[in-house]
Structures are given as C-alpha cells and as structure tokens.
Amino acid sequence: MLSQQKLYFALDAEAFGNFIDVLKDLGYTVYGPAEKDGAIVFEILDSIKQMPRGLYDEQSPGRYRLTKKDNQRYFGYVVGPQSPKYVLYSPQHLLFKVRKDGRTFIPQPDGKKIAIIGLRPCDLKAIEILDNVLLKGPYKSNAYEAIRKDALFIAVNCVEPGNNCFCTSMNTGPFAQSGYDISITELLMNGSHVFILETMTNKGTEIVSRLKCRNATEEELNVVSKLMEDAKNKIRKKLDVENLKDDLYRNIEHPNWNEINNKCLACGNCTLVCPTCFCSSVFDSSSLSMDVAERWRVWDSCFSIDYSYIHGGSIRQSIMSRYRHWLMHKLATWVDQFGTFGCVGCGRCITWCPVGIDIVEEASKVRD
Amino acid sequence: MKEKSTLETAQEVEVEVMRKFSVEEVFKETPDTYTLLLKPLDKKDYSFVPGQFNMLYAFGVGEVPISLSGDPDEKYLIAHTIRVVGAVTNALVNARKPKFIGLRGPFGNGWPLEKTKGKDVIIVAGGIGLAPLRPAIYYILKHRKEYGRFFFLYGARTPNDLLYKKELKEWKSRFDMDAFITVDAGDEKWTGNIGVVTTLFKHIKLDPNNTYAFVCGPEIMMKFTVLELRNQGLTDDKIYISMERNMKCGMGLCGRCQFGPYFVCKNGPIFSMDQINRFFGRREV
Numbered sequence: 076m077l078s079q080q081k082l083y084f085a086l087d088a089e090a091f092g093n094f095i096d097v098l099k100d101l102g103y104t105v106y107g108p109a110e111k112d113g114a115i116v117f118e119i120l121d122s123i124k125q126m127p128r129g130l131y132d133e134q135s136p137g138r139y140r141l142t143k144k145d146n147q148r149y150f151g152y153v154v155g156p157q158s159p160k161y162v163l164y165s166p167q168h169l170l171f172k173v174r175k176d177g178r179t180f181i182p183q184p185d186g187k188k189i190a191i192i193g194l195r196p197c198d199l200k201a202i203e204i205l206d207n208v209l210l211k212g213p214y215k216s217n218a219y220e221a222i223r224k225d226a227l228f229i230a231v232n233c234v235e236p237g238n239n240c241f242c243t244s245m246n247t248g249p250f251a252q253s254g255y256d257i258s259i260t261e262l263l264m265n266g267s268h269v270f271i272l273e274t275m276t277n278k279g280t281e282i283v284s285r286l287k288c289r290n291a292t293e294e295e296l297n298v299v300s301k302l303m304e305d306a307k308n309k310i311r312k313k314l315d316v317e318n319l320k321d322d323l324y325r326n327i328e329h330p331n332w333n334e335i336n337n338k339c340l341a342c343g344n345c346t347l348v349c350p351t352c353f354c355s356s357v358f359d360s361s362s363l364s365m366d367v368a369e370r371w372r373v374w375d376s377c378f379s380i381d382y383s384y385i386h387g388g389s390i391r392q393s394i395m396s397r398y399r400h401w402l403m404h405k406l407a408t409w410v411d412q413f414g415t416f417g418c419v420g421c422g423r424c425i426t427w428c429p430v431g432i433d434i435v436e437e438a439s440k441v442r443d
Numbered sequence: 444m445k446e447k448s449t450l451e452t453a454q455e456v457e458v459e460v461m462r463k464f465s466v467e468e469v470f471k472e473t474p475d476t477y478t479l480l481l482k483p484l485d486k487k488d489y490s491f492v493p494g495q496f497n498m499l500y501a502f503g504v505g506e507v508p509i510s511l512s513g514d515p516d517e518k519y520l521i522a523h524t525i526r527v528v529g530a531v532t533n534a535l536v537n538a539r540k541p542k543f544i545g546l547r548g549p550f551g552n553g554w555p556l557e558k559t560k561g562k563d564v565i566i567v568a569g570g571i572g573l574a575p576l577r578p579a580i581y582y583i584l585k586h587r588k589e590y591g592r593f594f595f596l597y598g599a600r601t602p603n604d605l606l607y608k609k610e611l612k613e614w615k616s617r618f619d620m621d622a623f624i625t626v627d628a629g630d631e632k633w634t635g636n637i638g639v640v641t642t643l644f645k646h647i648k649l650d651p652n653n654t655y656a657f658v659c660g661p662e663i664m665m666k667f668t669v670l671e672l673r674n675q676g677l678t679d680d681k682i683y684i685s686m687e688r689n690m691k692c693g694m695g696l697c698g699r700c701q702f703g704p705y706f707v708c709k710n711g712p713i714f715s716m717d718q719i720n721r722f723f724g725r726r727e728v
C-alpha cells in the first residue's frame with residue numbers, strides 16, 4: 076500500500092532526460108541502464124539517449140534474452156548480469172604500490188560522487204547486505220566506504236517481475252521499502268507516460284525539487300497501488316524461508332548434495348552475477364627490475380579450487396562441496412555471520428548458470 | 444587488572460596499511476623452518492596476545508598469515524617461526540637486510556589465558572603448531588602461580604623436526620610443568636618417546652572438571668587429540684583449537700577463511716570445540 080504520509084510527484088517521460096542533467100549539474104557521475112552485447116548493464120550515462128526503450132528481458136534457468144516490444148517504456152526489463160557491486164566494489168582495485176626501499180603509495184579515493192539510476196528493490200537490499208559485510212567491522216573496506224558514503228540511489232519499482240525473481244520470499248521486493256534516495260514507478264496509461272517519484276532522504280527531495288514535477292493525481296496513485304498488488308501476485312517462484320537455516324545445517328550431509336556433481340561446472344558465474352557475493356583474492360607482482368611492487372584486490376569465487384587452498388591441497392576438492400559452501404553461505408551461514416540471508420531473490424544466479432541450476436530447487440532437495 | 448595490558452591489546456591498530464619491519468635475525472630451527480626476529484622500522488612498539496597472527500608480506504611475492512611465536516612482553520623484536528612450503532614463505536625467510544618485510548596485524552583472538560587462571564592447563568602441539576602456542580607457554584610460565592597444573596605434549600615427525608630444541612630441554616627439566624615430547628620416527632640418537640602425539644596421553648591423568656586444553660597442529664592431529672581429551676573427560680567447552688584456512692586479508696573482508704558460519708581470521712583462529720563441533724572434522728567444509 077502507498078503511504079499516507081508521503082508525497083508523490085509525477086514527472087512526464089519527456090522531462091525524464093532532465094533528471095540526468097540535474098544529477099550531472101550537482102556533480103554526480105551518473106550510472107544507469109544501457110544495452111550492451113545483448114544485455115542490460117550499468118554504464119556511465121551522459122544523456123537519456125543511452126537508455127534502452129521498449130526492451131524486455133526474458134529469463135528462465137540458463138537463459139536471458141532481450142526482446143523489443145511495441146512501446147517506449149524505459150524500465151521494462153528487471154535485472155541484467157551486472158549488479159550494483161560492479162559500481163560500488165570494483166572487480167579490480169589497486170591496494171598499494173610499494174618501492175624496494177619500503178616507500179608506499181596508497182591510491183586515494185578520487186572524491187567522485189556517484190548516482191545510480193534503475194536499482195531494483197532486490198539490489199537495494201543487496202547494497203544494505205554489502206554494507207554489513209564491508210563496513211560494519213571489526214574492519215572495513217576503505218575503498219567501498221569512499222564510494223558508498225555519498226552515493227545516490229534511484230530505485231525503480233518492479234511492475235513486471237521476471238520469471239526467476241523470488242523477492243517476495245526474501246522480503247526484498249518487488250517494491251522498494253528502504254535504502255533509496257528516490258524511488259520511481261513507471262506508468263504507461265491511457266496514452267500517457269509518467270514516472271511517479273517518491274523520496275526517502277533529504278538529498279532525494281532536494282533533487283526532485285529541481286525537476287519539473289507536479290503532484291501525482293489520485294488516479295495515478297490508485298494505479299500504482301494496483302500495480303503493486305499485481306506485481307506481487309505475478310511472482311510465482313517461492314522459497315520457503317521458515318526454518319531454512321536450521322534445515323540446511325541439519326542436512327549438511329544430505330545425499331542429494333551429491334547430485335550437483337553431475338551438473339555444476341564450477342564456472343563461478345553465479346558468484347559473479349550475485350549482488351552480494353563479496354569474496355576477493357589479491358594479486359602481488361613486481362616490475363621486472365624488482366623496484367616497484369603492486370597489490371591488487373580482485374573478485375574471487377568460492378567455486379575456484381584455489382579459494383580454499385592450504386598447503387597440501389584445497390579443502391573443498393569436490394564440486395559438490397563448493398556448491399554446498401555457496402548455497403549454505405547464501406541461505407544459512409550468512410544469517411549467523413551478518414543477521415540476514417545472503418540472498419535477495421534477484422534470480423541472477425539461476426539465469427546466468429550455463430546449465431540452469433536453480434538455487435530454489437536445490438535448496439528444497441536437501442531439506443528433509 | 445595488570446595483566447589486561449598484555450592480554451587485551453588494542454585491535455585498533457591501523458591494519459589496512461602495512462608497517463615495515465627489518466629482519467634482525469634468522470634462526471634455523473629445523474631443515475625447513477626458521478624463526479625470524481623482526482624489528483619495526485617505524486620504531487613504534489608492537490604488542491599482541493598469545494595466539495594471534497600477522498599477515499607478512501614479501502616484496503612483490505605475496506602475503507601470508509604467520510603466527511606470533513615470541514614473548515608477548517617483547518615489544519621491539521617480534522618473533523615468527525616460518526616453515527618454508529612455497530613461494531611466499533621461501534621469500535620471507537630470505538628477506539635479509541636491507542630489505543623489509545611488510546606486516547599487518549595482529550589479527551585474530553587469543554588463547555583464553557584470562558579465564559583459565561586458577562585452572563589446570565594442557566597444551567598439545569603438533570609440528571609447526573607449536574609456534575602459536577609458544578607465547579602462551581611463556582605467559583603461563585611467567586604467571587605460573589596463577590595457574591594449576593600445567594601439561595605440555597608435543598610431537599614432531601623426526602627429532603630433526605623439533606622446534607625450539609633448547610627451550611624444549613628447559614621445559615622438560617622444570618618441576619612446575621609436565622612436558623612430554625615424541626616423534627613419529629626416531630633416529631639412532633633419539634632415546635625419547637616414539638609415536639604420534641596422542642600416544643603421550645597415557646602418561647597423564649587430567650582432572651576433567653578443572654582442565655582447559657589448547658591444541659594446535661595439523662587438522663588430523665587435532666581431531667585425534669580432541670578424541671583423547673574427551674576420553675579423559677574434558678567437555679567441548681574446555682577444549683580450544685587453532686584453525687587454519689586460506690587467508691587473503693585477515694580482516695573479515697575477503698571471505699576466504701570461512702569455516703561454517705565463522706571467519707577464521709576475525710572470529711578465530713582459536714575456537715572452543717563447542718563452537719565448532721558441528722563442522723570440525725567434517726570433510727570439505
């Protein structure tokens with residue numbers, strides 16, 4: 076239901092381009108959706124023209140396809156292979172350079188403020204989860220904090236959830252509840268094309284005040300309410316989270332885990348597309364003359380064999396054990412580590428698995 | 444409490460940035476293991492709690508977790524005992540002056556030396572596992588009156604592989620501690636015990652209600668040691684072990700060291716058995 080206490084504004088689609096200009100004027104580097112190599116990804120936006128129109132993503136286990144529909148919708152698709160972690164916690168990051176004499180150079184944040192347009196409610200929740208991991212201590216990632224602290228989030232509510240979405244089970248969507256500065260619902264009705272905006276923070280309100288908005292009409296708000304209800308009902312995929320953690324802990328030796336050995340390729344796609352997977356490795360190198368050395372932090376995946384390597388061999392040799400570690404982390408151990416699931420129900424891991432392994436199905440197979 | 448200063452040193456040191464240390468001395472313990480004494484180049488002191496570890500960086504090669512193996516009261520010469528098994532450990536023991544070693548830490552929790560005061564303590568070590576236990580032994584011996592009976596069991600593969608040979612001799616000769624040493628395979632000069640470390644349990648009788656155990660060694664050795672301790676009646680809340688997992692950051696950020704719901708670097712490396720018995724000894728967890 077829409078909140079009585081909130082103000083809802085309407086912005087005509089024609090004026091939407093102005094949104095990006097306002098953000099740029101305020102000094103933001105604006106990331107938003109763009110089509111690239113057949114998928115929707117986050118790109119730096121200079122103008123509204125880069126944003127896709129009328130594109131929809133068909134998703135099913137192991138399958139993602141963009142299709143064109145006969146309308147001018149900006150946000151017809153749900154989530155692409157990239158999650159906001161690409162922007163907030165970059166895949167490679169230089170930690171330091173050090174000279175032979177010990178003098179060290181640590182790259183300082185460039186002070187750039189970022190805004191991300193088009194975050195889905197599940198992705199907002201994923202950012203909250205990453206905050207728990209990377210900022211809440213005992214130690215924090217300075218690089219993540221530097222980019223995160225002034226970031227502006229513009230969420231888009233989902234009126235057409237995808238086939239692999241199960242955010243209602245994880246209580247993260249399809250409408251944004253928290254974590255955004257501005258939220259948008261895109262309305263196409265009776266030939267009009269408008270965005271209904273609502274703000275959560277002062278920053279958000281300040282920005283909306285610079286746009287050519289009017290107050291949303293009663294009728295528009297009724298439509299939004301209806302879309303909210305419909306969106307929930309459209310989500311068919313369900314994961315029963317009651318007692319999930321305990322069921323998984325209890326069944327850590329369930330015989331069905333072994334079935335995954337015949338399917339999973341251990342490619343790590345699921346961890347790359349996952350908006351909360353945070354694991355990393357480091358690479359050390361030195362110049363040929365051995366004068367300067369560098370250390371880079373790079374994303375890593377618990378599916379790689381090196382991930383658990385200790386002298387004498389890797390702890391998790393079998394693919395089963397690596398899949399089990401991953402699934403248990405998302406749905407059980409994460410709860411003990413950080414107080415929430417590590418899964419937001421975005422369905423990316425299902426879509427981008429080359430063999431279509433479905434976390435919801437696999438979790439149910441090892442529950443009894 | 445006076446001891447607090449040694450046992451609960453600040454975690455607040457800036458650990459994302461590494462400090463540089465020079466290698467003051469390298470002492471060959473065994474054919475493949477060396478003890479390095481490191482001196483802070485920034486001349487600031489350094490303190491730690493027995494059981495903690497550092498991330499040691501060899502220029503351009505890499506960074507690995509290595510336990511602190513020296514006296515916790517020593518603030519300027521920091522001991523690490525390193526077994527050479529690969530690229531980074533090899534580079535570390537060869538990083539002689541004027542080069543430096545990068546150090547971040549200390550990380551992790553420590554042995555429960557405060558809550559075990561007034562109790563009996565048994566320390567069981569296998570191989571290089573003695574390194575993180577030596578600071579605890581120093582501490583207990585220095586505060587000997589505050590503890591009850593003190594047992595020490597140590598096993599290595601061969602007499603050549605025994606660490607800290609001079610100190611082992613001293614510990615064996617002390618009347619205020621019961622030290623037993625064994626090797627898997629002896630040589631012509633060896634007159635001591637032969638057999639894995641668990642065979643030493645036949646020499647001792649523990650008071651199960653009043654004894655805490657600190658254990659470190661290869662996982663398989665710890666597994667059988669835990670069984671022996673349980674045999675002697677110790678409950679899991681009194682058995683502490685130090686876990687080993689791959690580590691890249693030491694700060695709870697890289698995820699590598701996960702063990703069940705724990706991060707070995709920030710929740711461990713030392714765990715009581717009742718925290719981890721659900722996962723410990725299970726294959727591939």
Ligand SMILES: Cc1cc2nc3c(=O)[nH]c(=O)nc-3n(C[C@H](O)[C@H](O)[C@H](O)COP(=O)(O)OP(=O)(O)OC[C@H]3O[C@@H](n4cnc5c(N)ncnc54)[C@H](O)[C@@H]3O)c2cc1C
Nearest residue numbers: 385386507508509510525526529530531532574688689690
């Ligand atoms: C908490 C803790 C304390 C330790 N204390 C000591 C100590 O006091 N003395 C000592 O000799 N060794 C200790 N180790 C083990 C030591 O970290 C490894 O032997 C070392 O990482 C091997 O690195 P390498 O590059 O020489 O070997 P390689 O076999 O070439 O290893 C390649 C990489 O794998 C990782 N790796 C390999 N083995 C281990 C391991 N056992 N633990 C964690 N990461 C590993 C490292 O990132 C290493 O760079 C400790 C490990 C942990 C987790």
Ligand code: SF4
Nearest residue numbers: 352353354377401404
């Ligand atoms: S699932 Fe794997 S890659 Fe993702 S956060 Fe957990 S351990 Fe790391």
Ligand code: FES
Nearest residue numbers: 693695697698708
């Ligand atoms: S070593 Fe990186 S999380 Fe523990």
